[in-house]
Amino acid sequence: SSGINAEWPLRPGESEPMKIAQRYLVAKGWAPEDTEEFKDWLWDVWFTLYKRGRGRRISGDSSGFEHVFVGEIRNGNVIGFHNWIQFYRLEKSGQVDYRGFIGRKQEDQEFMITIQFSWDEDIEDDEEGALKAVGGTLLGTSPEFEFALYTVAWVYGKENRVVNIPVKINEHEFYVIAHVFKQRFLGTCFTSWQPQK
DSSP: OOOSOTTGGGOTTTOHHHHHHHHHHHHHTSSOSSHHHHHHHHHHHHHOOBOOSSTTOOTTOBOHHIIIIIOEEETTEEEOOOOHHHHHHHHHHTSEEEEEEOSOOOGGGTTEEEEEEEEOSOTTSSOOOEEEEEEEEESSOOHHHHHHHHHHHHHHHHHHTOSEEEEEETTEEEEEEEEEETTTEEEEEEEESSOOO
C-alpha cells in the first residue's frame, strides 16, 4: 500500500488548486467543464494503467500517479518518486536513505530540492535498496497543489509539444518537466531549476 489516499484527486470541486486548474484547462479547451466528466478525465490522465517498460513486463504495470507521487523501482533504480510527503514517510520508516543534496542550495530556493537517495522496500533484508541518482521535488506544498500544477503542466506540454514548462510562482521561477509517454499517457512530471535537454 502506498499510504496515499487515492480519493483526494477525485474531488476537484473541493480542492481550490484543482478548481483553478480546471478553469484554466476548460478555458483552453483542453478539459471538460462538467464536474463529473472532469473527474473521469482526471482519472484517465493520472490513473490509467499502461506498460512502461520493455520486454516481459506486465501490461498495465504503471500509471502517472504511481510514477510521480509514489515512485517505482525498475532494474535496481528508482524512477519517478517526486513527492516530498512520500519521501518523508518512507525516510521516517527507514525505507529511504537520504544520500545528499545535488547542486547549489540557495536560501531563497528552499521550496524545491534535488537530492540523491536509496529506497529499500524490504528493510528486513540486508540489501541496500534501489538508487535514485537525481530526484527533484517541491517541499512543503500540498498534494492537491502538486496534483493541479502537474496536471496543468502535463496537458500544456502535450498540447504544445514541449517538455520544459516554465513556471513562475511569486518571485520563484523554475520548470516543470512533463513527459507524455507513448503520445497518450502521463509519463512523469517533476520540478527542475533548469530545462531538460
